[in-house]
Amino acid sequence: MRNGARKDNRSIVVRHVSKTFTLRYHRTLKQMTVAMLRQQELSDSFLAVDDVSFTVEQGESIGLMGLNGSGKSTLLKMINGIMRPDSGKVLTRGRTAGLIATGAGFHPQLTGRDNVYLNAAILGMSEAETRRKFDDIVEFADIGRFLDSPVGHYSSGMFARLGFAVAIHVDADIFLADEVLAVGDRPFKKKCLAKMQEIRDSGTTLFYVSHAAGSVRKMCDRVLVLEKGRLTFDGGVDEGIKFLHYDDDDSEENALESESEMDEEMGADI
Amino acid sequence: MSASAAPAAKRRVDAPLRPPWSEQGLLEVFRHRYILTLLVRREIAARYQGSVLGLLWSYVNPLTQFFIYYFVMGVLFGRAQRTEAFAIHVFCGLIIVHFFVETMNAGTRSIVRNKSLVQKMAVPREMFPVASMLVSLFHVVPQVVILLVATFISGWRPDPVGLLYGVLGLLISMTLGTALALMFSAANVFMRDISNAVNVLSNFIRFGVPMMYPYSLVNERFDGHTSLYLLNPITEAVLCFQRAFWVGATSDPGHTISNDLPPHLFFLTLRALLICLAVLVFAQSTFSRLERRIPERLL
Numbered sequence: 001m002r003n004g005a006r007k008d009n010r011s012i013v014v015r016h017v018s019k020t021f022t023l024r025y026h027r028t029l030k031q032m033t034v035a036m037l038r039q040q041e042l043s044d045s046f047l048a049v050d051d052v053s054f055t056v057e058q059g060e061s062i063g064l065m066g067l068n069g070s071g072k073s074t075l076l077k078m079i080n081g082i083m084r085p086d087s088g089k090v091l092t093r094g095r096t097a098g099l100i101a102t103g104a105g106f107h108p109q110l111t112g113r114d115n116v117y118l119n120a121a122i123l124g125m126s127e128a129e130t131r132r133k134f135d136d137i138v139e140f141a142d143i144g145r146f147l148d149s150p151v152g153h154y155s156s157g158m159f160a161r162l163g164f165a166v167a168i169h170v171d172a173d174i175f176l177a178d179e180v181l182a183v184g185d186r187p188f189k190k191k192c193l194a195k196m197q198e199i200r201d202s203g204t205t206l207f208y209v210s211h212a213a214g215s216v217r218k219m220c221d222r223v224l225v226l227e228k229g230r231l232t233f234d235g236g237v238d239e240g241i242k243f244l245h246y247d248d249d250d251s252e253e254n255a256l257e258s259e260s261e262m263d264e265e266m267g268a269d270i
Numbered sequence: 271m272s273a274s275a276a277p278a279a280k281r282r283v284d285a286p287l288r289p290p291w292s293e294q295g296l297l298e299v300f301r302h303r304y305i306l307t308l309l310v311r312r313e314i315a316a317r318y319q320g321s322v323l324g325l326l327w328s329y330v331n332p333l334t335q336f337f338i339y340y341f342v343m344g345v346l347f348g349r350a351q352r353t354e355a356f357a358i359h360v361f362c363g364l365i366i367v368h369f370f371v372e373t374m375n376a377g378t379r380s381i382v383r384n385k386s387l388v389q390k391m392a393v394p395r396e397m398f399p400v401a402s403m404l405v406s407l408f409h410v411v412p413q414v415v416i417l418l419v420a421t422f423i424s425g426w427r428p429d430p431v432g433l434l435y436g437v438l439g440l441l442i443s444m445t446l447g448t449a450l451a452l453m454f455s456a457a458n459v460f461m462r463d464i465s466n467a468v469n470v471l472s473n474f475i476r477f478g479v480p481m482m483y484p485y486s487l488v489n490e491r492f493d494g495h496t497s498l499y500l501l502n503p504i505t506e507a508v509l510c511f512q513r514a515f516w517v518g519a520t521s522d523p524g525h526t527i528s529n530d531l532p533p534h535l536f537f538l539t540l541r542a543l544l545i546c547l548a549v550l551v552f553a554q555s556t557f558s559r560l561e562r563r564i565p566e567r568l569l
Contacts, residue, residue, distance in 0.1 A: 013287060021566055058283060077565070081290030081392035084562050092290045094283035096392070104390040107312055109319045118312055121305045122391050173283045203281035 017088035094173025103163025108152030363481025377451020439510030
C-alpha cells in the first residue's frame with residue numbers, strides 16, 4: 001500500500017463541472033437555409049449542469065435529489081464516464097458500476113445466458129468472475145427455465161430483473177443507482193433494497209438518485225440537491241429532505257406514502 | 271445511520287483517482303479484448319438468427335455478385351477470353367472489395383445501431399467499428415477457402431512470397447476499413463447523410479479497382495499514367511490478392527507478373543500500408559474529437 005492512498009480517502013471528486021447541451025432546431029439543409037434567410041438562430045443551448053463541485057469520501061452513501069430535469073442523470077453519467085463535462089474535472093477511484101440503465105445491450109435474439117455474459121463484460125466483469133457469480137445472478141433474477149430462451153420473449157419484469165441481477169453483482173468500488181426499483185414486483189424490490197444495503201454496508205461508495213424521501217432516509221447518510229443544474233444543498237439527510245420540501249408536502253407525495261409503507265420505504269421511482 | 275459504524279472492516283480502494291473515461295482510443299479496445307470477442311460473437315450469432323439458410327447467406331451474396339460480374343464482364347464483354355483464369359481474377363478482387371465495403375458500411379452504422387449501449391455504458395466506443403470489421407473478417411474465411419479450392423484445381427500451388435502478399439492485401443483492407451469505419455461511425459451520429467454517402471463511395475470502390483478488368487487494361491488505356499489509380503490502397507490490396515492466388519493459376523506466372531501487375535508491387539504495397547496507417551491516425555483523432563458529443567447527439 002502506498003502512503004498517498006492511505007491519506008487520501010476521496011472516492012469521487014467533482015470540481016466546477018459544467019455541461020451544456022445543444023438543442024438543434026434545424027436539421028436539414030432546407031430548414032437551415034430558411035432559418036438563415038429569416039435570420040433566426042440556428043441553435044440554442046441549455047445548461048444542464050452548472051458549476052457543480054463536491055467531494056465524496058470512500059464508503060459514504062450519497063442521496064442525489066432534485067426535481068425532474070435538474071441534471072441528476074447528466075451528473076451521474078459524467079461520474080460514470082459516459083459523458084464528459086465541457087469544463088471542470090471529474091475523478092473517480094476504482095471500478096464504477098451500478099444500476100444505471102440495467103439491461104442495456106441485451107440482444108433480444110440471444111438467450112438470457114448469453115446476454116448475462118455480455119452484459120457482465122460491459123459492466124467490467126471478467127469471464128472468470130462472471131462464471132463464478134453466474135449461479136448467484138440467475139438465482140437473484142429468478143427467471144427459472146427462461147434462462148435459455150431469447151430475452152425477446154421475456155416479460156418486461158423478467159427482462160428488468162435479469163438486468164438488475166447482473167448489475168447488482170458487479171464488484172464495484174463506486175455503486176451508482178438511478179431509476180432504481182421502477183420495475184419489478186414487491187418481493188423483488190425488497191430483495192434489491194436488501195442487496196443494496198449489503199453493498200453499502202461493505203464500504204462501497206453509494207450514489208443513489210431518488211425522489212422518494214423514505215428510501216433516501218433509509219439508504220443514505222448525506223444528501224445533495226440539484227436545482228436547474230446547480231448544487232443548492234449539500235448536507236444531512238433530514239435537512240436535505242426538508243430543503244426540498246419533500247417532507248411537509250400534503251399533496252400527492254404524502255398521500256402516496258401513507259397508502260403503503262412499503263412503497264414509502266423503497267421509493268416507487270418513476 | 272448504521273453506515274458510519276465500524277469503519278475498520280470496510281472496503282478501501284488503493285486505485286488512483288483518475289477521470290472515469292479513457293483517452294487511449296484504439297489501444298483501449300485491445301485492453302478490452304474479452305468484451306470485443308463477446309460483441310463479435312453476438313453480431314455473428316444474431317445476424318442470421320431466424321433465417322433458414324443462416325450463415326449460408328454470407329456466401330450467397332458474394333457468390334451471386336461473382337456470377338453477375340463474371341457473366342457481364344467475362345462473357346458479355348468477352349474479358350474471359352482475353353484474361354487468363356478470369357473467374358479467379360474476379361473472385362480475388364471480390365473478396366477484398368466485399369470485405370472492405372462490408373466493413374465500411376456496417377462500421378458506419380455501428381454506433382447508431384448500438385446506441386443503447388453507447389448512451390449508457392462507459393465502454394470505449396472505438397469498440398463498435400472494430401467489432402464490425404472483425405465480423406466482416408469472419409465472413410472472409412470461408413470465401414478464402416472457396417478461392418483456395420478453385421485455384422488449386424486450376425494448378426496453383428502455394429508459394430511463400432505469394433502468401434506474404436495475401437496477408438499484406440488483407441492487412442491493407444483491414445486497416446483502411448477500420449480507419450474509415452471509425453471516422454464515419456462518429457460522423458454518422460451527427461449527420462445521418464454519412465451512411466448514404468458511404469453507399470456512393472462503395473460503388474466507386476467496386477469499379478475503381480482491378481476486379482472486373484485486369485490492371486493491364488488500365489495501364490494500356492491510360493498510357494502508363496496510372497499513378498493516381500494506384501494511390502487508392504484498395505487497388506494494391508486487390509493486386510496483392512491477385513499476386514497471391516491468381517498469378518499461380520495462370521499458365522506462365524512469370525509472364526503474368528511482368529505483364530499484368532504493376533512493376534515494384536512490393537514498394538507500392540508498403541506505400542499503401544503507410545497511407546492506411548496515416549488515415550488511421552487521422553481517423554482516430556477525428557473520432558476522439560467527435561466522441562465527446564456522441565452520447566447527447568444519439569437520439
